[in-house]
Amino acid sequence: MSRLEIRNLQVSVKTDAGAVEILKGVDLTIETGETHAIMGPNGSGKSTLAYSIAGHPKYTIVGGSVTLDGADVLDMTVDERAKAGLFLAMQYPVEVPGVSVSNFLRTAATALRGEAPKLRTWVAEVKDAMEALNIDPAFASRNVNEGFSGGEKKRHEIMQLELLKPKIAILDETDSGLDVDALRIVSEGINRAKANGNLGVLLITHYTRILKYIKPDFVHVFANGHIVEEGGPDLADKLEANGYADYVSK
Amino acid sequence: MSLLATNYLTPTGREEAWRFTPLKRLRGLHDGAAVVGDRASLISSHSLPAGVTFMSENLAPLAHSDDVIIERIRGLDGQVSHLSIAANTEVAEPILLGRSNGALETAELSRVRISLGEHAVATVVIENTGDTVLAEDLEISLAPGSSLTFITLQEFDAQSVYAARHHAVVDKDAHFKSITVTVGGDVVRILPTVEFIAPGGSVELLGVYFATAGQFFEHRMHVDHAVPHAKSRVNFKGALAGRDAHTVWIGDVLIRAIAEGTDTYELNRNLLLSDGARADSVPNLEIETGEIIGAGHASTTGRFDDEQLFYLMSRGITLENARRLVVRGFFNEIVTEIGIEAIQDRLMNRIDNELEKAGT
Numbered sequence A: 001m002s003r004l005e006i007r008n009l010q011v012s013v014k015t016d017a018g019a020v021e022i023l024k025g026v027d028l029t030i031e032t033g034e035t036h037a038i039m040g041p042n043g044s045g046k047s048t049l050a051y052s053i054a055g056h057p058k059y060t061i062v063g064g065s066v067t068l069d070g071a072d073v074l075d076m077t078v079d080e081r082a083k084a085g086l087f088l089a090m091q092y093p094v095e096v097p098g099v100s101v102s103n104f105l106r107t108a109a110t111a112l113r114g115e116a117p118k119l120r121t122w123v124a125e126v127k128d129a130m131e132a133l134n135i136d137p138a139f140a141s142r143n144v145n146e147g148f149s150g151g152e153k154k155r156h157e158i159m160q161l162e163l164l165k166p167k168i169a170i171l172d173e174t175d176s177g178l179d180v181d182a183l184r185i186v187s188e189g190i191n192r193a194k195a196n197g198n199l200g201v202l203l204i205t206h207y208t209r210i211l212k213y214i215k216p217d218f219v220h221v222f223a224n225g226h227i228v229e230e231g232g233p234d235l236a237d238k239l240e241a242n243g244y245a246d247y248v249s250k
Numbered sequence B: 001m002s003l004l005a006t007n008y009l010t011p012t013g014r015e016e017a018w019r020f021t022p023l024k025r026l027r028g029l030h031d032g033a034a035v036v037g038d039r040a041s042l043i044s045s046h047s048l049p050a051g052v053t054f055m056s057e058n059l060a061p062l063a064h065s066d067d068v069i070i071e072r073i074r075g076l077d078g079q080v081s082h083l084s085i086a087a088n089t090e091v092a093e094p095i096l097l098g099r100s101n102g103a104l105e106t107a108e109l110s111r112v113r114i115s116l117g118e119h120a121v122a123t124v125v126i127e128n129t130g131d132t133v134l135a136e137d138l139e140i141s142l143a144p145g146s147s148l149t150f151i152t153l154q155e156f157d158a159q160s161v162y163a164a165r166h167h168a169v170v171d172k173d174a175h176f177k178s179i180t181v182t183v184g185g186d187v188v189r190i191l192p193t194v195e196f197i198a199p200g201g202s203v204e205l206l207g208v209y210f211a212t213a214g215q216f217f218e219h220r221m222h223v224d225h226a227v228p229h230a231k232s233r234v235n236f237k238g239a240l241a242g243r244d245a246h247t248v249w250i251g252d253v254l255i256r257a258i259a260e261g262t263d264t265y266e267l268n269r270n271l272l273l274s275d276g277a278r279a280d281s282v283p284n285l286e287i288e289t290g291e292i293i294g295a296g297h298a299s300t301t302g303r304f305d306d307e308q309l310f311y312l313m314s315r316g317i318t319l320e321n322a323r324r325l326v327v328r329g330f331f332n333e334i335v336t337e338i339g340i341e342a343i344q345d346r347l348m349n350r351i352d353n354e355l356e357k358a359g360t
């Protein structure tokens, strides 16, 4: 059992016009086994929350705390956070020229497992993970995310989720840009990762359709840099029907 | 031992061709101060395949040069180390040449010729190692229909000075591909130059360089499209790390009025891995006819991409390893073109070491 606790998190970004505060006190607790959905209007700070937890250098923590099983996450380097059990599936996965997917995956698995995976079992493991997400084996020798379509990038993120086995996964709009079949395949991947281990999921999304596959235990409405309402799965349906008009003025 | 002749115009550093080069560190190669040692260091330590010979011959230069160091070399000696690949010979395995007996007290003035007969196909690798002061006039002659991959590795030790022209003369339908790697030495200045003498030729000039603290590496390309329907591609990638690491890339491409149907593109990308390093990059395309297929150039100089490092680190990879992956990835595109795994691995390891040494 692991617990990620976000307390009164305040975050700003540096701009030419000075620091702009984006997160204005976020409180959220995620435990392994749970699925939390975060929904909210464009620009409300959802990705900022995700990146801040993962440690992106662009963001400055102004106040508050993030702990994983009591350990201070904000004090860790980016790789230490991953080693502690955090995973971020990015809204816009980054292209890394000249670095093959297979080299990248093996380097990451070696870092996270503390030793290089045995070559034979590893090859099979990667092959299975790719097959499960309907990724052409040829992708193993392509460069990380380079020239991948939007949906291919998202599938590649979830393949990493399955291989790297984190405790808490933050999935930032993993469903955006997926066709109907890919949405099902990716959702199954996330559900598999949940079934196979102790995984807590923070799912950032704009659409309820992914919630048909992945049942959230909690739904949070995010607006203007913080959580403005919390509820069960039915809150998502209410949002889909009514939009965010009730919240954006808050 | 003999002194270099002194009746040449000694560069002052104000000339376009010399404006970047630290003349004081050339150990007298440019101004005649160098004492010339009697050595010919280029050797073949493997047995040569059928149709290939390597011997010292007295040969006149293939092509004119107005580089003062090349002129001095030619003024001294007519002997040329000549690697010759007979017409219609296809050599599957790479032909490896290396260096023996370098020295820093005296300079070697070397003339080298690689010639391919009609329709000959070969890969030639020259591994430049050790500590030496070496000026080299290297000419490559490609007969019609021949194809050469020329891999030149500057893996010198720290104090070496190497000033050279690698000049290819490309005849009808011949193909020349060079991969120029410069990772070692104090001062390395190479002029990879190409001259097309009949239509239908194509060249690919690829290169990688990695300069660390105090090193100066200059690659000064010149591609002369003096005939119609020739194709050239230039792609050099460099990394720099450490105080006063300095690289220079000059890409002169001339499309003469007669050179209709020319197709050319040149690219130079530099990765600045620390403060205090300097990368000069000057593409220069001169076009005298509009009747061409294409002509373009691009030059970029950037630092580590924070987004790439973040992405890799978010998967548990340490900063140090993430940097190593990114730098290897940067060079990968060109290093894999070498196609000889042992050399590729050696270079990648060297690149890792340079990066570690620089401690960025």
Ligand SMILES: Nc1ncnc2c1ncn2[C@@H]1O[C@H](COP(=O)(O)OP(=O)(O)OP(=O)(O)O)[C@@H](O)[C@H]1O
Binding pocket: A013, A014, A015, A020, A022, A040, A041, A042, A043, A044, A045, A046, A047, A048, A049, A091
């Ligand atoms: N460098 C920056 N300069 C100014 N504003 C910035 C900068 N970076 C982020 N922001 C702003 O921070 C706000 C929050 O952005 P964020 O990406 O977290 O939103 P989001 O909720 O994920 O939106 P979306 O649903 O569109 O993905 C936005 O208004 C964005 O413009």
Ligand SMILES: [Mg+2]
Binding pocket: A046, A047, A048, A091, A172, A173
């Ligand atoms: Mg977002």
